[in-house]
Amino acid sequence: MRDTISWRKDLCKKLRRSDELQQHIVSSLVNADTKVQQRELKRLAQLIADVELGLTLLKEVAPEEPATSVEALLKGYRFPVEQLQSDRNWQLIQNARFYLIKRKGRQWLRVLQEYINLPEIIRIYSLEEARNVPQSIPSSTYPTRLEKIYLPTLLKTPQHRQRKIKLADEGRWYAKISQKGNSPVEVPIDIPKEVANIAPSSVVSLHRTRTKQNPQCSVTREELILAAQEMDDKLSQFGQQENYRNRLENILFQLYDAESDNFQHGDQLTLEGLIHIVGLLNVGKSTCWKF
Structure with a gap:
């Protein structure tokens, strides 16, 4: 596993605290309770960070291309075009594919449209339509995020991180299995003691064994x-x-x-x-x- 979210934590915190984004949430979710509004606030903060990282990648690699072109960059194919012949550009793309792994394909077009619908005062890119070329604009919320967050992030590959896994212990467990067109079915699984004790540690080592x-x-x-x-x-x-x-x-x-x-x-x-x-x-x- 790689750490693909730490880069945006401070930025997302400041975005969630911004009056402009909070006011947008309140006006768009008038009848929602506080928990729903907070979840939406967190989601949109992450969306803004991810979309702007992708647009910054486009600005560095192919500044004349429309915002929709980020989808092609995230596919991972080194197409025979001038912009991708540069080793620096190609490395930026490889790094961005780690950070934006959940924004690939159609997901990019969806979140891009959501970004366009947000008030411009929250954003650092002006974009009226997805097929337009994004233009940089000033923002009062973390105004230096382009230089201090996005560019340094694209220049480095995310570090590996250890992930703790919660292992099932001895006893009866149920696995939920679903097939297309059918409702999920819970299948019982009995784990004997000798099987539960095979992996005493729940931490997966990242040390090289080869x-x-x-x-x-x-x-x-x-x-x-x-x-x-x-x-x-x-x-x-x-x-x-x-x-x-x-x-x-x-x-x-x-x-x-x-x-x-x-x-x-x-x-x-x-x-x-x-x-x-x-x-x-x-x-x-x-x-x-x-x-």
Whole structure:
């Protein structure tokens, strides 16, 4: 996990205390009770901070583009355009994608429209329509937030943080499972003592456990077929019928041969120099490469 919210805490506190934002909440939620108004005040303060961070990213990377273009920047694709050829710009985008992870895609267009509907006195960007180019304007609420909050935030990657996990202990628990079109169903789960004691600590360590040693390993086609058969047998014990063995037997094993620069029939697969690969969808992460 990364700390993606600490950067805006002080800013959100000052926004919540601003008379202008409070008056906007009161006028828009006339009949709401205090708790509802406070929740909306907190939500809008976070929305303002996130949207203005995205607009600041646009101002730094592509100042002539409309506000809607932030959606494209947050997708993570390095499109072959001049603005993204700069390593500095690309790093700003990568950092922003951490902080605005909940504002990607259509979410950006939704929160952008909400931002436009807010009184201009609260904002530091003037924007009448989402397809317009945002323009900087002064604000009496934290007037230096562009220089002191947004720009420094974009220049640094968020730090990792530890997250405490509340583990279920011994006893009966209920898991709520829902399927599309059906109401949620609570499924009972009995956790025995020996299972509850497997993980004594609820803190997930972020320390690196990978070593420089990454020896090769080999597996034969026959071993894979035996493993597939074992999977079928275990699943059948729970009333699930699969055909992993049959599907695997119908796969033709062809291994790459460097000398002929082609694929040839083989019965043994050697994995060597494999690493964890992080990437976007459909970029070939599933492909096994032999280094």
